[in-house]
Amino acid sequence: MCLAIPGQVVELFPDQPSTALIDVVGVRRKVDLGLLQDNLPVKGDWVLIHVGFAMSKISEEDALDQMRTLRMLGEAEAAVQEVEGYGLDHSGNAKAS
Amino acid sequence: MKFVDEFRDPEVITRTSEEIHRLADPSRHYRIMEVCGGHTHAIYRFGLKDLLPSNIELIHGPGCPVCVLPMGRIDDGLSIARQPGVIFAAFGDMMRVPGTQGSPLEHKARGMDVRIVYSPSDALKLARVNPDKHVMFFAIGFETTAPSTALTLVRAKNEGIRNFSVFCNHVTIIPAIRAILDSPDMRIDAFIGPGHVSTVIGCRPYEWIAKNENKPVAVSGFEPLDILQSIVMVLRQLKAEEARIENQYKRVVPWEGNHAALRAMADVFELRPYFEWRGLGFISQSALRIRESFAEWDSEQRFHVPGVRVTDPKAAQCGEVLKGVLKPHQCKLFGKECTPEHPVGALMVSSEGSCAAYFNYEHRKTAMVTSIASVA
Numbered sequence: 001m002c003l004a005i006p007g008q009v010v011e012l013f014p015d016q017p018s019t020a021l022i023d024v025v026g027v028r029r030k031v032d033l034g035l036l037q038d039n040l041p042v043k044g045d046w047v048l049i050h051v052g053f054a055m056s057k058i059s060e061e062d063a064l065d066q067m068r069t070l071r072m073l074g075e076a077e078a079a080v081q082e083v084e085g086y087g088l089d090h091s092g093n094a095k096a097s
Numbered sequence: 098m099k100f101v102d103e104f105r106d107p108e109v110i111t112r113t114s115e116e117i118h119r120l121a122d123p124s125r126h127y128r129i130m131e132v133c134g135g136h137t138h139a140i141y142r143f144g145l146k147d148l149l150p151s152n153i154e155l156i157h158g159p160g161c162p163v164c165v166l167p168m169g170r171i172d173d174g175l176s177i178a179r180q181p182g183v184i185f186a187a188f189g190d191m192m193r194v195p196g197t198q199g200s201p202l203e204h205k206a207r208g209m210d211v212r213i214v215y216s217p218s219d220a221l222k223l224a225r226v227n228p229d230k231h232v233m234f235f236a237i238g239f240e241t242t243a244p245s246t247a248l249t250l251v252r253a254k255n256e257g258i259r260n261f262s263v264f265c266n267h268v269t270i271i272p273a274i275r276a277i278l279d280s281p282d283m284r285i286d287a288f289i290g291p292g293h294v295s296t297v298i299g300c301r302p303y304e305w306i307a308k309n310e311n312k313p314v315a316v317s318g319f320e321p322l323d324i325l326q327s328i329v330m331v332l333r334q335l336k337a338e339e340a341r342i343e344n345q346y347k348r349v350v351p352w353e354g355n356h357a358a359l360r361a362m363a364d365v366f367e368l369r370p371y372f373e374w375r376g377l378g379f380i381s382q383s384a385l386r387i388r389e390s391f392a393e394w395d396s397e398q399r400f401h402v403p404g405v406r407v408t409d410p411k412a413a414q415c416g417e418v419l420k421g422v423l424k425p426h427q428c429k430l431f432g433k434e435c436t437p438e439h440p441v442g443a444l445m446v447s448s449e450g451s452c453a454a455y456f457n458y459e460h461r462k463t464a465m466v467t468s469i470a471s472v473a
Contacts, residue, residue: 003135003293003319004241004293004296032216032218032245032248034248034357034361035244035245035248035355035357035358035361036355036357037357038355038356038357048293048296048349050241050242050245050293051188051215051216051217051238051242051245052215052216052217052218052219052245053216053218053244053245053248055241055293055296055297055355055358056296056349056351056355058348058349059348062348062349065105065320066319068105068320069139069319069320072142072143072320072321073138073139073142073319074142075448082215083215085213085214085215085216085219086215086216086218086219087219087222
């Protein structure tokens with residue numbers, strides 16, 4: 001569970017600054033940017049995601065390497081399943097902001 | 098063994114492996130501990146041992162969150178969830194970990210409301226959409242996961258969601274390393290430091306290992322080449338009789354860590370005076386509990402927690418395996434009563450547990466070779 005999943009920021013939401021829409025090999029889910037608030041990513045940036053939170057910004061090359069590592073570890077499907085399982089696009093965030 | 102040409106840079110892998118053979122003094126036996134369960138999984142999966150000389154022994158460390166959780170905590174969490182109207186939410190890793198009366202999944206089969214979530218945020222979401230229920234998130238993990246739990250608690254408090262609480266089992270890696278170094282039956286020459294924990298805590302917290310214990314540490318990534326390069330780093334240090342912290346995983350790990358994540362943890366959690374670890378016993382200041390200012394969202398303060406203490410099944414030798422004193426297959430139950438399908442101990446549950454990794458990649462391979470040989 002300590003493996004992190006690479007994803008690309010495809011959309012940011014001005015009314016929800018701590019949320020980003022991330023693409024992980026074609027699967028798009030919202031993740032939390034709260035742990036990157038000192039250094040927020042912009043659209044197109046790559047991040048490592050862990051349990052629904054973006055943990056660190058990485059280069060595109062490192063993101064592709066990380067995905068390959070997950071594939072070699074036999075964890076790529078589990079990673080995609082995890083991302084598919086994220087359900088953060090709830091109304092709660094809008095209420096909070 | 099994996100064929101070297103399956104790797105991304107087969108030539109670099111071969112060169113690095115040769116470098117390791119050159120650096121290792123044949124008259125010495127090296128014991129290098131990889132702290133993180135993710136590394137343990139990678140080492141078995143990629144068959145990295147086959148690329149190392151026989152006098153380099155990799156010792157699997159305590160960095161697998163479900164493996165180090167004592168059974169009593171699982172019983173405690175399930176006891177809260179037995180109360181009417183409580184939903185037990187946890188990561189998938191937790192679901193098959195046995196408590197004395199079965200795993201969370203078995204409790205679900207008996208009617209308990211048990212839900213798998215992939216993020217603490219989703220546990221909070223469950224609370225939002227089930228206002229007449231109480232959602233208890235069974236939180237596990239090292240510093241990689243703890244900041245996400247912390248931010249989720251901040252959100253719960255800010256939004257005034259009162260039907261949500263966290264049963265906190267977050268632990269910290271440094272005291273566990275200290276306990277291993279203090280253990281009289283352990284001798285470790287160097288450490289492969291955890292990669293993703295270090296994205297949060299940075300490299301500074303390991304400096305005492307070099308300064309006070311005179312052991313090299315290389316914080317490592319998870320690719321085969323990362324792990325081999327980290328082994329080169331610590332061997333070079335050992336050869337030069339040096340002890341430093343090196344950051345092999347610079348592309349992801351900042352030396353100073355992630356300040357926002359550390360702030361979130363400090364705002365929400367404080368250190369417990371002590372906490373029990375499976376296999377390592379009680380370790381002082383080794384785990385996090387929820388601060389008084391978040392008491393309303395702390396399952397342990399909201400509910401009666403029996404404080405169950407369970408001795409592990411006598412025959413299972415999880416403790417010795419966790420400390421690296423025994424190899425997984427040397428446990429009496431390994432591959433017999435205890436298998437990934439029917440785990441007795443937690444080390445057999447998670448893919449990051451050394452027993453499950455050993456079973457899946459070494460034991461099955463050996464069993465296959467034996468059966469082929471017997472057919473031949």
